[in-house]
Amino acid sequence: MDQQTYEKKMVGEKAAEYIKDGMIVGLGTGSTVAFTTKKLADRIKAENLSIQAVSTSHATSKLAESLGISLLDLNDVQKIDLTIDGCDEFDPELNGIKGGGGALLFEKIVAQASDRNIWVADASKAVNQLGAFPLPVEVLRFGWRHMFRAMEEKGLHPKLRMNGEEPFLTDSKNYILDCHAKAIDDAKALAGWLNALPGVVENGLFINICDQVLAADHDKVKVINR
Structure with missing residues (x-):
């Protein structure tokens, strides 16, 4: 496992610890959140948790369903307790660029419907100014x-x-x-x-949405709050 994959796994699995019994959880899209989703499935089985999830993409839905995680349609949900998602960049104010995986529209809708949003990020995602990532x-x-x-x-x-x-x-x-x-x-x-x-559906700038970032810092997870 290379360093970046190790960091993604570390922060992705750490995020699953923030999910509590009875929650409705938003599951983001991408390789880092895939580790969260897999860890959540393990916790549901091991701890007999009652967790329901809302997915941000067809890819995430397919993974969650394969792992036995119960999915809800966003239209059937009053609110989401916590959404965990990745990001392509985040700045010191925890504004970010998302959409490298192509799911920015659904991700932003789910994020806005959530009480709390946590992003998981390997060390490469922290920047002083947004824009290096397209x-x-x-x-x-x-x-x-x-x-x-x-x-x-x-x-x-x-x-x-x-x-x-x-x-x-x-x-x-x-x-x-x-x-x-x-x-x-x-x-x-x-x-x-x-x-x-006219014709723009949504952009990948996520401003004042993220509440907390779990960022890889060498061999540990750094928690950054907005």
């Missing part, structure tokens, strides 16, 4: 080139995400434009500009 923007397929041009004129250097020779499709069958801004000076303003652009 910012995903989910857009409708209808007229996407017009959104592309608007982002290009804004200096965001967008690229259409591909899956082999075909455009990548989100779970909602939309496209993703990855914006290579390199540095984002005002994340809140940029998020507002993007969401005001």
Whole structure:
């Protein structure tokens, strides 16, 4: 196991300790949260816990169901007690970029429906300023080139995400434009500009959403609170 995978496993499994009996839990998407999901399944069996979950993607649903975790439709849930998710970057204020796995829309909806949000992150995810990781923007397929041009004129250097020779499709069958801004000076303003652009479904800037990050720090987990 390489160092990054070790860190993902360490923080992912640690996050499962925050889940208590009777909770409705949001399960994020990605390789780090996959360790959380597997550890949660082990805890449910070993401790006979009553846990129900809401998934943020088809991939997470498939994994959770294979492990015997009971899933609920978000529409049938009043609120989620705790959501555990990964991130692609987070800054000192715990704002972040998410969507590298393509699930930013469902992830943001679930996060907003949650009382508390914890992100799990290997050491590479901590940054002083957001933007080094390409910012995903989910857009409708209808007229996407017009959104592309608007982002290009804004200096965001967008690229259409591909899956082999075909455009990548989100779970909602939309496209993703990855914006290579390199540095984002005002994340809140940029998020507002993007969401005001007709055809943009959602952007990958998660602002004032995360409550706590469990970050890998060598061989231990560092807890960072907002």
